[in-house]
Each structure stands twice: as C-alpha cells, then as structure tokens.
Amino acid sequence: MNSLPELGTRPVLEARGLTMRFGSFCALDSADFSLYPGRALALVGESGSGKSTCAKLLTHVLTASAGHIFHAGRDVTNLTGRKAVLEYRSAVQMVFQDPFAALNPAHTVDHHLTRPLALHRPDLSSAQRREAVADLLRAVDLDPAITLRKYPHEMSGGQRQRVNLARALAVNPSVVIADEPTSMLDVSIRLSVLDTFRDLKRERGIAMLYITHDIATARYVAEETAVIFRGRIVERGPTAQVIDTPRHPYTRLLLAAVPEVGSPFGEGNSLAPLAAQVRESCEGPAELTEVSPGHWVRLARA
C-alpha cells in the first residue's frame, strides 16, 4: 500500500486494493485512491480501462472480488441489509453519462427533484419542499420559474445534465461520482457545465470522482488526476503535474491524442505507431513509485 498525500482532512471515501475480476479477466486491479471533501479526483482512461467498473464498485452495483472501500472511516465493502445499502447510496450519489436516458421522459423536472426530497427528507413540509427544489435548480444555474414544469425532451443535453446534478444533490450526498458527465454534450458547453460541478463541490464540501476519457477537461474540475490503463492506475498526482509533466508512456499517449487546434494530421505526427508501442510496453509487472511529492507513476521493474 502506498502512503497518500496529507491534506489535513480525512478522506470521505477510500479504495484500498480494490479489485474486480470477471472470470479470469481482471477489470480493476488493486486500485488505491481517496476522495476528500470539497475536492475532486479525475479518473482518466480509455474504454474498457476499468473506470466504470470502479464507479459500479463504489456505488455497490457490483461487489468487489478483493480489497476494501471505506466510507467516513467505516468499512463498507460488504454492506448487508437494505437499510445500510440505502443509507450508503444516499451518501454516495451518481451522475451518469447519458443525460437523455437518466431522466424519465414522462415526468417533469419538478417531479424528478421532489421525489428524492420526499423520500429522503420526510421532515420537510410541502412548502419547504417547493423551496428546496427551487434552491437546487438555482444551485445548478437553472431558472426554477422556467425549468420546473419542463419535460426532459423540452431541454437541451446540458440543461438535462444540470437537472441530473440537482437530483444527485437533493439528498445531500457526501460523495458524487460523475461518470463521463459531459462526454455526450457539445464541446462548446462542456466548460460551463463543469464549472457548475466544480463550484458546487467546493461550496458544499462534496468529494467528487470525475470519470472521463477526456483528460483535457480534468484540469477544470479536479485537483488530482489518476490515469487508469487496463485496470491498473498507472499514474496519479496533482492534475497540473500529470498533464504538464506526464511520466507514464500511456499518459503521454492519452495527452497526444487529445484533439488540438492547429496541428493537422499527417506531417509526421501519426499517433498509431506510438499507440502500438505503448500498448505493448505496458505489459508485465510494475510498481508505483513516487517521482515528486504526491506524483506517483507505475514504472516497469528494472
């Protein structure tokens, strides 16, 4: 196990040696990370790298093959009983990739937000509940007067994703897991949606896991970034360091593949040879090494 950067606060959610096997296939291999209040960790990797498996383990959709999950210091790896699972799930909320599929097309925004409040905060009067719904919408930069009566199909993808975030916040979670929350949105509006995630996380002291294949956006939401490749975290550290001084070949490949304005294809910058080389070189045993304070890289054993 590796020591973690001291941040002065205790982590809300911790994964220790978290492992998920499907038959002989290891989807997630001994993942260690911690989520802290008011901070975000970006988990970056390609399709099939294990990042969504990680989300499913943390939300108890899947049960880990090995390793532990701690929530507020308590081991929650094997929750038993409906009550314990429900309690855990209201503390650890999820925002999904597809803003279209995550909302019920037959219900208004008002219904989507009122229902979790009615279930999880039965103490509120109906007037207080109405006020709480309006507050949630304002928190995600939507105008309650316009939005409340709308059905999902009357809103754009970005607006729907804001509603999904508001729905997650309705139950006052301590952790929000956002699985590719902007990958189905236009590039042009991603930043404004991510700003909302970032601001709310800070204001409400929420610990966030931001799962993405778009490493360019990590900088705008997450203080820390972990790069995952074939089920293993290969590099982890402060986001700016990981992006500006990447140490692992896969991190470099990922960065090189990010579309960049004004560098046309061809002209000797083909990525395919590098990609093939990296995929080959990442086989075999390797261990995490601290290359600078808080910046860990999994390097092949010499």
Next chain:
Amino acid sequence: MTEPILSVRDLCVDYATPNGLTRAVKNVTFDIAAGEVLGLAGESGSGKSTVAFAIARLHRPPAFITGGSINLAGTDVLALNDRELRAWRWRDLSVVLQSAMNALNPVLRVSAQFADMFKAHGVSGKADIRARTADLLQMVGIQPERMDDYPHQFSGGMRQRIVIAMALALRPKLVVMDEPTTALDVVVQRELLEEVAALRHKLGFSVLFITHDLALMSQFCDRVGVMLRGELIELSTPSAMIADPQQDYTRRLWASIPPLHPRPGETLVRMKETPQ
C-alpha cells in the same frame, strides 16, 4: 480548387411542426472538391446533421427539402426516384453514422453483412465477394481471418472500422461521416481518423465530416464550415478561421474549447447553449 464533386446550392430543409414549418437549414451553399475533406461544425440543433441527411436523401418526414439543389458528380440528387436512389447510395455516396458500430446486425457474421451489401449492388460470386471483403478489412487494419466473427467479438473501435470498410466497398465518390468517432475514446478516435485520412489520399474519395468538436475538425479537415441556427455562417481553411474568425460566434466557439495547456491570462469563453 479543382472541379467540385459535390455542389450544394441554396439548400433549405423545413420541419413540419404543429405550429407550421420550422426552417432547420437556411439557404446553405457549399462545394466539396474531389479528394477534399470538408468539416461542418456547430452545436446540437444547428442543422449540421440535417444537411448531411439531406445530401444522402436520408431525411424523413417531418423533414422536407423545400428548396435548392444538390449535385454529386453530375447527378441531380434531388431528382432521383426510389429505384435510382437505392442503386446510387453506397455506389456514389456512403454514410457512416455516430453509432454506426451498432448498425451491424448482431446475429449475422461480418462476412454475411458484406455479402448482403455486395449482392444488393450486383456483385455476385462467393469467392469474389470473400476476396473483396478480405481486402477491405485488411485496408482498415482488421485481420481478414476474422471476417466470419460476429460483431460482438470486436471492440467499438474495430466495429467502427468495419463499418468504414463497408462504406468504402463500392468506391464511392463521397463519404458522409456524421460524428463517426464521438462514441470512441480519444486514442482510438485519433487512430481511426488518421487511417481515414491516409485512405482518402490512396483512394481519392471526398469526405463530409460532421462534428461538434472544432479542435478535431481543425486537425482532420481541409476546409471547415460553422453552422448556427440553420445557416452556414463561415467557411474557410482551419488556419484562416483560427487566425481570423469573421464572425463573433465563430470566435467564441473556438475560445470555448478547453485547452490542454492553458496559457497564463488566457480567457476561455463559457458558452451557454443557443436557444432553439
């Protein structure tokens, strides 16, 4: 520029709604040269996909082409009847969609799906079809030995390669690609588009590339167009458009791309979605 292979003139597409007609594409005019890759960018609802669908005559009611002309290699596309259209599609123009990898029939072997397509276009002879399928798969970097596998045995990126191989099978003059890599991750996206870029040099087809990702478009396309509320508001080379955007909207669109390495003091534009 060489003689255009595709000429779109004053194209108008309307959607019939309960409140009358809504114009989704307004007098759009552009050309694509032989071998050229032209990108159309814009936000959701800007009309870019409607243009692509109209060119392929894939639009369905409530969408109607209400004006203008489309000419591909001498063919008046809007004048084709259903029978002519079936022969023309895939032979002269093919289409690769965002979720094209899901367009493969999950219960048919890949080879059977190539055979269907070849037979529909008058290619017969089992051996000939298998040989041509093998060549096409090889061309997009899929081992020909895998032609008898089922779609689920391939990754998303590989399935998208198979669809591209199928789109190139009859040597079309124009391939319309509507967000072909949006569902793929960045490394696979880059590898796939590099391959398409190399193939178009080799085979000489033209591409109409639809995307919301301006940065990607600037890397892949010879010329780029920006659409806003149904209008093509700007059209030029990527370098010219980056250096000197003619429209305020275009400038803001470029400035909204989150850069990997932001320069100190650089101001990024936070765009709100354009009201439809």
